[in-house]
Amino acid sequence: MDGAMHTDAKSRAETGTESGPRGPGCSLRHFACEQNLLSRPDGSASFIQGDTSVLVGVYGPAEVKVSKEIFNKATLEVILRPKIGLPGVAEKSREQLIRNTCEAVVLGALHPRTSITVVLQVISDAGSLLACCLNAACMALVDAGVPMRALFCGVTCALDSDGTLVLDPTAKQEKEARAVLTFALDSVERKLLMSTTKGLYSDAELQQCLAAAQAASQHVFRFYRESLQRRYSKS
Amino acid sequence: MLRFINLPQIYFNTCFRTVEPLDYYRRFLKENCRPDGRELGEFRTTTVNIGSISTADGSALVKLGNTTVICGVKAEFAAPPADAPDKGYVVPNVDLPPLCSSRFRSGPPGEEAQVASQFIADVIENSQIIQKEDLCISPGKLAWVLYCDLICLDYDGNILDACTFALLAALKNVQLPEVTINEETALAEVNLKKKNYLNIRTHPVATSFAVFDDTLLIVDPTGEEEHLATGTLTIVMDEEGKLCCLHKPGGSGLTGAKLQDCMSRAVTRHKEVKKLMDEVIKSMKPK
Numbered sequence: 001m002d003g004a005m006h007t008d009a010k011s012r013a014e015t016g017t018e019s020g021p022r023g024p025g026c027s028l029r030h031f032a033c034e035q036n037l038l039s040r041p042d043g044s045a046s047f048i049q050g051d052t053s054v055l056v057g058v059y060g061p062a063e064v065k066v067s068k069e070i071f072n073k074a075t076l077e078v079i080l081r082p083k084i085g086l087p088g089v090a091e092k093s094r095e096q097l098i099r100n101t102c103e104a105v106v107l108g109a110l111h112p113r114t115s116i117t118v119v120l121q122v123i124s125d126a127g128s129l130l131a132c133c134l135n136a137a138c139m140a141l142v143d144a145g146v147p148m149r150a151l152f153c154g155v156t157c158a159l160d161s162d163g164t165l166v167l168d169p170t171a172k173q174e175k176e177a178r179a180v181l182t183f184a185l186d187s188v189e190r191k192l193l194m195s196t197t198k199g200l201y202s203d204a205e206l207q208q209c210l211a212a213a214q215a216a217s218q219h220v221f222r223f224y225r226e227s228l229q230r231r232y233s234k235s
Numbered sequence: 236m237l238r239f240i241n242l243p244q245i246y247f248n249t250c251f252r253t254v255e256p257l258d259y260y261r262r263f264l265k266e267n268c269r270p271d272g273r274e275l276g277e278f279r280t281t282t283v284n285i286g287s288i289s290t291a292d293g294s295a296l297v298k299l300g301n302t303t304v305i306c307g308v309k310a311e312f313a314a315p316p317a318d319a320p321d322k323g324y325v326v327p328n329v330d331l332p333p334l335c336s337s338r339f340r341s342g343p344p345g346e347e348a349q350v351a352s353q354f355i356a357d358v359i360e361n362s363q364i365i366q367k368e369d370l371c372i373s374p375g376k377l378a379w380v381l382y383c384d385l386i387c388l389d390y391d392g393n394i395l396d397a398c399t400f401a402l403l404a405a406l407k408n409v410q411l412p413e414v415t416i417n418e419e420t421a422l423a424e425v426n427l428k429k430k431n432y433l434n435i436r437t438h439p440v441a442t443s444f445a446v447f448d449d450t451l452l453i454v455d456p457t458g459e460e461e462h463l464a465t466g467t468l469t470i471v472m473d474e475e476g477k478l479c480c481l482h483k484p485g486g487s488g489l490t491g492a493k494l495q496d497c498m499s500r501a502v503t504r505h506k507e508v509k510k511l512m513d514e515v516i517k518s519m520k521p522k
Contacts, residue, residue, distance in 0.1 A: 092346055093353035100485020104466070181481070191488025199361055200477045203498050210491055 028168045028216055029128075033135075033227050035143045041119070043144020047136035049168060051126035054133050056140040060116030068115065073108030075115045080133065083122045094130060098137055101184045101194040107147040116146060127171040128156040130182045130196065135220065142228065151187040153220040155213040156180065159201055165209060167216050181206070183213045187221050190214045257463055264451055271457070276500055278455045281508070283400065283515050285408045292381075293409030293433075297401040299455065301391035303335075306401035308383050308409050312423065315371060315378040323370025323378035327355040329385045329398055336390035336458070347394075354482060355385065355398055358471050362439040362479040364406065369434050372414045377423055379411060392458040395469050395482070399441035404512060409433050437473040440508045441480075442501040444468045449487040454500060470501040474509065 029050030038044035041057030061074055068075050078099040080091045102118060118140065120133050134154030141148060158169035158177035166173055174180050179199030186193050192210065201209075252259045252270075263270050273279070279300030288294035291307035315322055329351035331339050339345060344352070359365070370379040383405065385398045410430035414423050445456035445464035456464060466486015471479040478498075483489070 089349045089353050089356075092349040096346060096350050097484050100466075102485070104485050104487060184485070186488050189488065189490075191490055192483065192494065193488050194485045195481045195483040197361075197478070197481045198357065200363070200473070200479060202477055203495075206478060206481065206498075207491055207495070210494070 028219060029170075031135075031220075031223065033139050033223070035139060035227075035231065041140075041144070043140045043142070043146070045136050045139035045143050046123075047132055047139060049128055049132045049135070050170060051124055052128055052132045053123040054129070054136040055121045055123055056133075056136040057119045058116065058137075058140045058144040058146065059119070060144065060146060061111040061114035062117070064113060064115035069113045070108075072112050074106065074111040074113075076103050076106060076108065077115060077117045078102070078120070078137075079117070080120045081122065083125060094133070097130070097184075097194055097196055098133060101134060101152060102137060102141065104193050105148045105150050105152055105186060106141065107149055110147050125171065127169050127174050128154075128182075130154060131156040131168070134184050134194075139224070139227075142224075149188075151221060151224055152184050152193055153187070153217050153224070154182060154184050155216050155220070156182045157209040157213055159199070159205055159209065163205065165212055167212060179205070181209050181213075183210065185214060185217045187217075187224075190217060256459065260447070260460070260463055264447060264453075269453065269460070273455075275451070275453045278504065278507070279457075281400070281511060283404050283511060285404050285515055285519060291405075292411065293405045293407075295401050295404030295408060297397050297404065299393055299397045299400075300457065301389050302387075302393055302397050303389040304385055304387050304394065304397040304401045306383060306385045306398070306405040308381055308405045310379050310381050310409065310411055312372075312377055313380040315375060319367075320375040321371045322367035324380040325359050325365060325367070325370075325383065326380060327359060327383040327385065327402065328352055329355060329387070329394075331387050331390065331394075335387040339390075350484075351385075351394060351398060354395055354469075354480070355383075355402060358399055358439055358441070358480055359402075362437050362471070362473055364403070364435060364437055364439060365433060366436060372423070373416050377414070377416065381406075381409070390458060392456045392461045393443050396441045396443050396455065399439060399471060400508060400512075403435075403438060403440070404515070406433055407435055407512070407516060437479075438505075438509055438512075439471050439473050439479045440501075440505040441469055441471045442497070442504040444470075444497055444500075446487045446489070452493060452497065454504075468497060470497055472498075472501045472505050474505065476502060 032048045034046045038057050041059050043058040046055045064075050076099055078095045080095045118137055131154030138152050156168055158166045158173050159179040161178050179201040181197045184194035268274055282298045284296040287296055288307050292310045293308040296305045329348050331348040333339050333341050372378055383402055410432055413426045413429045417424050444452045444454055445460050446466035447464055449465055469482040
């Protein structure tokens with residue numbers, strides 16, 4: 001459909017206020033998604049989680065350089081641009097994480113010897129940046145019509161010094177946390193596609209965070225479904 | 236006219252391995268072993284050589300099968316950062332030169348080298364292997380900066396495990412001279428005769444896995460296995476069983492139960508590596 005579709009999600013694990021400080025327990029911040037907002041890329045999406053916002057454009061399947069082409073599947077490229085400064089080693093590391101996550105779900109075999117480029121621009125960073133990037137990338141790939149075997153979403157958990165779990169932490173909560181874990185989960189069986197962690201934590205805490213992330217991913221996937229339904233039901 | 240040539244079996248095997256590598260591997264994995272004779276949970280022979288570079292303040296060479304990584308640590312002076320005047324720096328850098336594998340070209344570091352450098356920096360930061368406050372000489376004025384250069388000499392898979400081990404061994408080998416600030420001249424005086432070892436607080440050990448066909452997990456993949464795998468996973472654990480890093484850059488999905496199996500293998504690997512390193516350090520003559 002032409003034109004931007006703006007969808008808001010007031011999605012929570014339990015009831016809680018939308019704005020202002022979050023209540024105790026696990027709940028995600030307010031999130032919103034807008035698709036098809038850029039005219040040049042084949043697909044684009046903007047994902048906002050609380051105050052963190054990422055804009056993604058997807059070009060593909062398109063022409064690929066002979067040096068980079070793979071004979072039996074599509075070549076996926078990810079470019080992540082930070083809000084300020086030039087991309088550095090940390091961005092390269094995040095690009096690899098996002099690229100490998102997308103490669104696991106995109107059906108590259110349907111478009112051999114082509115390239116699919118995902119360009120992410122960080123608009124604002126207020127915590128849970130990598131998870132927001134993953135969500136925005138998934139929405140943009142859907143908008144571009146790239147065939148995928150499943151959708152994926154990113155969820156961040158923060159563990160503070162006494163072991164309390166906070167989902168979708170803000171920048172302040174991330175800084176004060178003992179450990180921050182980011183997971184990418186697929187929509188079919190909630191399997192763990194990607195994981196990157198910061199800080200020290202125990203094995204039991206990891207399983208606890210993973211279970212909480214899997215529960216939270218339900219809400220994100222429900223939001224994807226609702227926003228797409230709303231977009232395509234308008235004639 | 237068709238003629239059957241009686242090829243020796245080994246020639247047939249190498250042809251098959253080149254033409255259909257995935258199928259070749261699957262036949263071994265079905266029997267729960269790998270072409271090099273290892274079991275699915277077995278590591279390659281690990282050797283470590285500490286203190287081989289005399290011009291560096293600390294060094295270590297680690298070989299995991301064919302994969303060879305050398306780490307050299309140099310200590311220099313620097314002004315502490317403005318926002319943390321009582322801390323020093325630890326700056327790691329992983330270099331994958333064209334020497335180690337044909338897939339790397341000379342020039343600026345490629346993506347794999349940058350990812351490995353970021354991984355090592357994260358391991359140092361997360362595990363608190365060195366308290367940065369220990370590197371401070373005079374708050375706000377002078378601190379040590381440890382440049383850790385890891386160079387891969389031979390790339391045959393599982394570079395992250397080798398780098399982590401090499402870094403740990405090299406840091407255990409580092410001896411820093413005592414530095415005093417002269418009150419009158421405000422200059423640093425280095426006493427090269429009195430050297431102290433670094434206070435290594437934890438011993439992070441990395442264990443890498445490769446995922447095959449979305450279901451099978453094998454430990455310590457070689458270069459060929461990494462290429463055929465559908466995903467990789469690296470777990471960094473310290474001696475208390477705490478995780479410093481769970482690095483899974485995409486690839487096939489894993490369930491929580493599979494992760495649990497990986498954890499237990501990581502715990503046993505930690506014990507093996509710690510034992511090896513303690514033996515090597517004990518065998519070195521005290522300077």
